Amino acid sequence: MAFLPGKVAPDYLDGVEKLGLNAAKTPQVRDIDARLHALTGAGAHGVPAIIPPSQFFDLLAQRKFPVATFLRRREHMDYIEEPDLFHEVFGHCPLLTNAAYVDFIAGFGQKALAMDKADRWFIFRLFWFTVEFGMIRTDDGLRAYGAGIVSSPAEAAHALSGDALMQDFDLLTVFRTPYRIDIVQPTYFVIDGFDQLAGLLDNDFAAVIAQARAMGDLPALFEGKKSV
Numbered sequence: 001m002a003f004l005p006g007k008v009a010p011d012y013l014d015g016v017e018k019l020g021l022n023a024a025k026t027p028q029v030r031d032i033d034a035r036l037h038a039l040t041g042a043g044a045h046g047v048p049a050i051i052p053p054s055q056f057f058d059l060l061a062q063r064k065f066p067v068a069t070f071l072r073r074r075e076h077m078d079y080i081e082e083p084d085l086f087h088e089v090f091g092h093c094p095l096l097t098n099a100a101y102v103d104f105i106a107g108f109g110q111k112a113l114a115m116d117k118a119d120r121w122f123i124f125r126l127f128w129f130t131v132e133f134g135m136i137r138t139d140d141g142l143r144a145y146g147a148g149i150v151s152s153p154a155e156a157a158h159a160l161s162g163d164a165l166m167q168d169f170d171l172l173t174v175f176r177t178p179y180r181i182d183i184v185q186p187t188y189f190v191i192d193g194f195d196q197l198a199g200l201l202d203n204d205f206a207a208v209i210a211q212a213r214a215m216g217d218l219p220a221l222f223e224g225k226k227s228v
């Protein structure tokens with residue numbers, strides 16, 4: 001928390017406060033769930049670990065964020081590839097206090113459920129470059145809102161260092177951008193506000209994905225094999 005001011009979206013920090021997260025107490029999923037429900041109608045749903053995509057999307061469509069309930073070891077504090085309670089609660093839940101963000105999450109889940117399974121690669125990329133690694137423009141400069149940044153000191157330092165490529169958010173470009181899950185990200189996409197995320201749902205995803213497939217992936221900005 002001491003590291004985050006000036007690096008993360010003010011809405012995120014507000015959310016930490018609204019949820020009553022603090023260093024003295026391990027949060028209980030049922031408490032977070034109740035607070036979210038009262039604030040935005042969202043919720044947190046405890047699951048043991050990673051769940052199948054259909055179940056994941058189904059929960060999101062119901063405005064319930066799946067929260068893995070195992071906890072990483074101290075030596076993995078900086079980053080683990082598989083999401084744990086810290087990443088889920090500290091990374092994801094604060095922004096679920098923002099109504100426009102919740103609308104995006106729910107609409108994303110609904111669209112993903114309706115989509116052909118062969119198109120899921122593309123929708124994973126959208127999730128990755130927004131919910132996990134999104135950046136936002138504020139009056140005070142660029143800030144992080146993605147859970148993978150706010151829950152990782154190394155990623156947050158990198159994202160704000162000026163070394164990473166910042167691109168204005170564009171749905172077609174995001175659908176064409178491969179990523180790796182095991183490195184700090186070489187590029188991030190910047191939104192102007194959470195209303196922009198909710199507004200993305202007005203797009204015909206199938207049409208944009210067809211265009212992305214026809215144009216092919218953009219060249220990777222990393223060495224090695226893409227994860228998605």
Ligand SMILES: [Fe+2]
Nearest residue numbers: 083132147148
């Ligand atoms: Fe996550």
